[in-house]
Amino acid sequence: MVKSKVFIFRKHFDGLPKPGDLELVEEELPPLKDGECLVEAVYLSVDPYMRAHAPNLRLDTPFIGSQVAIIKESKNSKFPVGKYITGMFGWRTHSIVSDATIGWPSMPTYVLPDFGKLPISLALGALGTPGNTAYLGFLEICQPKSGETVVVSGAAGAVGNQVGQIAKIKGCKVIGIAGSDEKGKWLVDDLKFDHFINYKTQNVDEALKELAPEGIDCYFDNVGGEISTIVLNNMNAYGRVSVCGSISGYNDRSTKASIVQFAMVGKQLKMEGFITGRWKDKMLDAFRKNLEWINEGKLKYKETVTEGFENMFTAFAEMLQGANIGKAVVKA
Amino acid sequence: MVKSKVFIFRKHFDGLPKPGDLELVEEELPPLKDGECLVEAVYLSVDPYMRAHAPNLRLDTPFIGSQVAIIKESKNSKFPVGKYITGMFGWRTHSIVSDATIGWPSMPTYVLPDFGKLPISLALGALGTPGNTAYLGFLEICQPKSGETVVVSGAAGAVGNQVGQIAKIKGCKVIGIAGSDEKGKWLVDDLKFDHFINYKTQNVDEALKELAPEGIDCYFDNVGGEISTIVLNNMNAYGRVSVCGSISGYNDRSTKASIVQFAMVGKQLKMEGFITGRWKDKMLDAFRKNLEWINEGKLKYKETVTEGFENMFTAFAEMLQGANIGKAVVKA
Numbered sequence: 001m002v003k004s005k006v007f008i009f010r011k012h013f014d015g016l017p018k019p020g021d022l023e024l025v026e027e028e029l030p031p032l033k034d035g036e037c038l039v040e041a042v043y044l045s046v047d048p049y050m051r052a053h054a055p056n057l058r059l060d061t062p063f064i065g066s067q068v069a070i071i072k073e074s075k076n077s078k079f080p081v082g083k084y085i086t087g088m089f090g091w092r093t094h095s096i097v098s099d100a101t102i103g104w105p106s107m108p109t110y111v112l113p114d115f116g117k118l119p120i121s122l123a124l125g126a127l128g129t130p131g132n133t134a135y136l137g138f139l140e141i142c143q144p145k146s147g148e149t150v151v152v153s154g155a156a157g158a159v160g161n162q163v164g165q166i167a168k169i170k171g172c173k174v175i176g177i178a179g180s181d182e183k184g185k186w187l188v189d190d191l192k193f194d195h196f197i198n199y200k201t202q203n204v205d206e207a208l209k210e211l212a213p214e215g216i217d218c219y220f221d222n223v224g225g226e227i228s229t230i231v232l233n234n235m236n237a238y239g240r241v242s243v244c245g246s247i248s249g250y251n252d253r254s255t256k257a258s259i260v261q262f263a264m265v266g267k268q269l270k271m272e273g274f275i276t277g278r279w280k281d282k283m284l285d286a287f288r289k290n291l292e293w294i295n296e297g298k299l300k301y302k303e304t305v306t307e308g309f310e311n312m313f314t315a316f317a318e319m320l321q322g323a324n325i326g327k328a329v330v331k332a
Numbered sequence: 333m334v335k336s337k338v339f340i341f342r343k344h345f346d347g348l349p350k351p352g353d354l355e356l357v358e359e360e361l362p363p364l365k366d367g368e369c370l371v372e373a374v375y376l377s378v379d380p381y382m383r384a385h386a387p388n389l390r391l392d393t394p395f396i397g398s399q400v401a402i403i404k405e406s407k408n409s410k411f412p413v414g415k416y417i418t419g420m421f422g423w424r425t426h427s428i429v430s431d432a433t434i435g436w437p438s439m440p441t442y443v444l445p446d447f448g449k450l451p452i453s454l455a456l457g458a459l460g461t462p463g464n465t466a467y468l469g470f471l472e473i474c475q476p477k478s479g480e481t482v483v484v485s486g487a488a489g490a491v492g493n494q495v496g497q498i499a500k501i502k503g504c505k506v507i508g509i510a511g512s513d514e515k516g517k518w519l520v521d522d523l524k525f526d527h528f529i530n531y532k533t534q535n536v537d538e539a540l541k542e543l544a545p546e547g548i549d550c551y552f553d554n555v556g557g558e559i560s561t562i563v564l565n566n567m568n569a570y571g572r573v574s575v576c577g578s579i580s581g582y583n584d585r586s587t588k589a590s591i592v593q594f595a596m597v598g599k600q601l602k603m604e605g606f607i608t609g610r611w612k613d614k615m616l617d618a619f620r621k622n623l624e625w626i627n628e629g630k631l632k633y634k635e636t637v638t639e640g641f642e643n644m645f646t647a648f649a650e651m652l653q654g655a656n657i658g659k660a661v662v663k664a
Contacts, residue, residue, distance in 0.1 A: 052594075052597075221593065224591050224592075224593030224594075225591050225593070228591075228593065243593050243596040243597050244597065245593075245597060246591060246593030246594055246596075246597065248591075249591050249593065249594065253594070254590060255590070255591050256588040256589060256590055256591065257588055257589070257591050258586060258587070258588055259556050259557050259560075259578060259580075259581050259587050259588065259589050260556075260592055261553065261556030261557070261560065261575050261577075261578030261581070261605070262384075262556075262578055262581065262585070263605070264575040264578075264603065264604070264605030265384075265575050265576065265577060265578065265605040265606070265607065266605070266607075267605065268604070268605050268606050268607055268610060269604070269605050270602070270603070270604045270605075271596065271602075271603045271604070272596070272600070272601070272602045272603070273593070273595070273596030273597040273598070273599065273600050273601050274597070274600050275597065275598075275600055278600060
């Protein structure tokens with residue numbers, strides 16, 4: 001009998017998730033049936049969307065999330081033993097997977113191609129959903145042109161840092177907004193962002209006026225709320241805003257901010273929210289392009305790795321408070 | 333010597349405009365030069381945009397606004413005596429106009445075509461900028477399809493009522509939001525809106541869920557703020573939002589509301605702000621189509637007329653508080 005450790009969602013989050021909201025249990029897995037395989041988690045993902053979706057999740061079921069796992073046993077030739085697989089298997093060490101295992105459109109179940117010298121954890125980051133989100137969410141909605149000025153909030157996160165790097169590849173001037181000078185140093189020194197604003201210590205409005213006196217053409221929004229209204233108020237006519245998330249309000253749905261409509265009308269802005277799954281026909285293109293840029297040295301990646309499946313909750317809570325730089329993952 | 337009464341902008345508005353903020357003076361006009369004509373105001377417009385733009389206006393100059401005037405004297409063959417003309421001449425009874433008189437792209441200076449039996453005041457309403465705004469701002473951005481559900485805020489105003497009627501012509505289900513049951517009665521009984529919500533006496537969220545259980549596809553936003561966030565939260569996937577104004581915040585720029593980003597992402601909404609002048613090549617089409625619909629009886633209009641140039645300020649302040657039904661105009 002194979003036993004799996006599983007985090008069960010016990011209590012809806014009130015504000016920042018608390019340790020007691022999830023319970024770590026052990027469960028026995030049934031024997032494999034034909035068409036199934038047994039997989040063991042190698043890397044697990046913690047992402048902001050988990051907090052956003054939590055109010056819609058059922059209690060007393062495993063908490064949601066994607067992972068990279070290794071196939072340990074198989075009764076399905078599509079899932080060869082020893083290969084790596086990724087999918088929305090939840091917060092668990094062992095899972096039984098079959099063709100019927102349902103993922104999300106943006107996070108399908110698939111056996112990983114050979115990553116060569118690159119770490120397989122990138123399937124959860126730069127070469128996974130965050131990478132596809134950055135590529136498609138930015139390019140499809142913002143339609144950036146060379147020479148334009150781009151602002152990214154949540155800039156040191158998994159998606160944000162990649163958006164900024166793609167904007168640089170496309171010839172844009174890039175300003176990142178994040179919450180620590182350590183993050184800023186990484187963005188500017190390593191990733192070659194043009195500028196960085198620490199929203200915790202600087203006046204974002206004044207900083208934008210100083211760093212982008214020409215105005216902002218594109219804004220990739222991971223945070224929502226007051227920072228986003230400030231960015232909108234500094235945009236140029238016909239600016240484009242891609243709304244990926246609103247982490248500033250995930251812990252408090254009643255969050256209020258100065259209204260966006262003044263800027264929307266005055267500058268004739270276009271704002272669009274998206275879920276990456278809408279572009280499922282373009283997902284493979286995004287993966288290939290990100291891989292090409294990584295291999296060419298044009299796109300860098302960074303991971304904040306927490307060791308130990310038992311520490312998933314801690315990694316999750318820390319990520320929600322901005323402790324991670326780059327992609328937050330847990331090594332099982 | 334011709335004398336003109338003029339309202340001079342003396343003091344920037346703090347909240348709702350106060351009578352002392354504008355001063356009514358008399359000034360002498362110089363004799364006409366070649367190329368000029370003298371016009372006398374017949375109808376003057378009071379519109380929400382005047383409040384929105386006020387912070388950008390220079391003090392001690394005439395307050396902005398469009399009017400329909402009659403040409404009294406002329407030294408320019410393009411401006412024949414006795415014809416009606418419209419333009420951004422400001423809050424004044426008499427003006428000197430020439431080819432160099434600069435309007436806004438959305439409100440150019442032009443000699444009116446023959447309106448036949450229709451009142452010339454419509455050049456400030458259903459057949460003027462509000463009409464063009466309704467036609468272009470709604471159809472170009474919302475791209476409504478027959479059978480879709482459309483919500484209009486500020487629904488009994490000059491632009492809002494026409495948007496709702498155009499949506500009905502296009503085969504949509506239309507819900508109007510406004511601030512009095514008298515307005516609602518007009519929208520539903522006369523203009524054939526499907527439903528009306530009085531935001532002052534009803535819970536807008538509950539009312540929308542009851543009246544549009546199928547969800548909202550298009551939202552034409554005149555008000556911004558909390559009502560708009562509530563509408564967004566009730567929209568369907570891939571809904572379209574046309575942002576025309578944000579009158580809820582004109583008297584207080586620091587207005588806050590629940591953030592829009594949850595709905596923007598969750599429903600993958602597209603929101604776009606606009607200024608009608610962007611479609612200057614389509615303005616004549618809009619005018620012709622609105623005129624055709626009026627002549628066919630498909631499009632109705634209503635005006636709230638205040639008598640007397642001296643009462644412009646009162647008409648303006650009342651309009652900002654929602655006292656008007658349909659287009660607010662002043663008969664000089």
